[in-house]
Amino acid sequence: MDKFTTFTGIVAPMDRPNVDTDAIIPKQFLKSIKRSGFGPNLFDEWRYLDHGEPGMDNSNRPLNSDFVLNQERYTGAQVLLARENFGCGSSREHAPWALEDFGFKVIIAPSFADIFFNNSFKNGLLPIILDADVVDALFKEVEATPGYSLKVDLENQTISKPNGNDISFDIDEFRKYRLINGLDDIGLTLQQVDDIKAYEAKRKQQAPWLF
């Protein structure tokens, strides 16, 4: 996983609550046995006017010009601004894969569904929870200002607005540490091999039917 570094990126607004993972990446694309290449099918049913299937040449497909990510002002967006309960539904990690492959690094919302939230950190995608009124104000500013960008500094846990005002955000220390250092979770857990073996030995005594 790449290290998460401070960046300034264009913000795209996704102005609806309960955006589910079926919308983020429809099921037909889950048939892939790879981890990459989902970006062109991010929000496929909203983004294109035709029905998408794996293996299509997406560059020739008719775009839905009303869809936010198809609007020129949001080209190259790296920050997705969203409403409550973003990422609800299925556990598919293809959702953060698709967002990350598209180019997003940060998603800001008043709340996230638990599994999506958790999956995002495993892929270098930072979900940031802000108060609903702060998110609401950001929606208004983004819509009023073409090219609206935010600077996201994970080390200092701040988001800087174009006018210089900072918003601070909370994050688990351990998750922050892993993102900043681009660490592999499995490698970290395998440093605790002795603990796992000790647990198994004890558990075998207590509940032998589980082994």
Added chain:
Amino acid sequence: MAGKTLYDKLWDAHVVRDNGDGTALLYIDRHLVHEVTSPQAFEGLRIAGRKPWRVDANLATPDHNVPTTTKERHSGVEGIVDPISRLQVETLDQNCEEFGITEFKMNDIRQGIVHVIGPEEGATLPGMTVVCGDSHTSTHGAFGALAFGIGTSEVEHTLATQCLVQKKSRAMLVSVDGKAPEGVTAKDIVLAVIGKIGTAGGTGFAIEFGGEAIRDLSIEGRMTLCNMAIEAGARAGMVAVDEKTIDYVKGRPYAPKEEYWEQAVADWQTLHSDTDAQFDEVVHIDATALKPQVTWGTSPEMVVDVSSKVPDPASIDDSVKSDGMKKALAYMGLEANTPITDITVDKVFIGSCTNSRIEDMRAAATVAKGRKVADNIKLAMVVPGSGLVKQQAEEEGLDKIFVEAGFEWREPGCSMCLAMNADRLEPGERCASTSNRNFEGRQGQGGRTHLVSPAMAAAAAIAGHFIDVQDL
């Protein structure tokens, strides 16, 4: 000191190491594997040169992609028409073979939806931690287990270490008090719960379901209930162990054998919240007032009684919520204030990890018996949850009841719950479905899903529109 909740007990018994920051390394007793969320995890193991930590803790089966028509199914994996689905099923077979993981392959009688076969085999036991790369893993909480869905990175992590780093959730008790009326099933109860607390109401919580109406449910009913905890935002749902739980488990292939049975039962009997346990939140629902439920929108929280009307966004002050309702009504092709019983349907789907067990089959067959599917129904399909459910249903003659009434009787799999195989809705088609999600496009692009119980789905098939099963 206050007593422990069931969730506390399950959590504490599985802590390998407490990280002191609200997270812990948790030991995983059972890992269920299917073809969609595992290929990248196995690939990760291969790249890093890692092996599964404990092969016998894993059990795999293909379910999401498998065809459900007998003709396509009987030609074997090579006969799967969609080449990309075929590759995914083949990849699971290869990975299980390479890493030595037990797999119930596509045409094994024990194959089925992963959340049906775990309990059926006794591979899900009380007191276990159960994970799977599928959000409906919450199903297994019905046994007094801690069960939750994970993403592919955590599938790989579980394979490699038999552990997961998890943050402890807060504990919520949903108490469904009193007796549920005739015709109100586990599905109606859980839809009513989601309607009350909302699809994000359980976010950050592990939900324990309690109360008289829950104790009255069969184990299969409890599975339906816990299955949809995730639709209320909770990764885990659970029900305390009682005699029904223990009776259900006894004698199943993976259940403890005689030498350990008594010891296991004694342990399982402690799996309930202490009377003085403190929950972070408690929600009460009056079961006696419940009616069969029907969803009208594109989120499971958009649900009403069958006797109600489609809600009116104009009556809602919150603009974000009201806009969401308008978008949902537009997608669903519905007008506000339409009586639910006036909504006609095109297709009926009885199946999915929520409602494809033998009791679901029986409930639907009871309604279908001696009746005919209405002329306006283009397709009514019944998809049993496993080969063994199918076999049992056929022994009871349920398949004949369905076929005589005009339903199709299919081979086991996830099928039209998420339409990864060929079973799907066409744009604009409306479906009465016993599945768990009515999201836009879930059952096929442009498809319109109404979630109901198996009896209510069968009743809609017979009437051609929604109807209280009691009024049929």
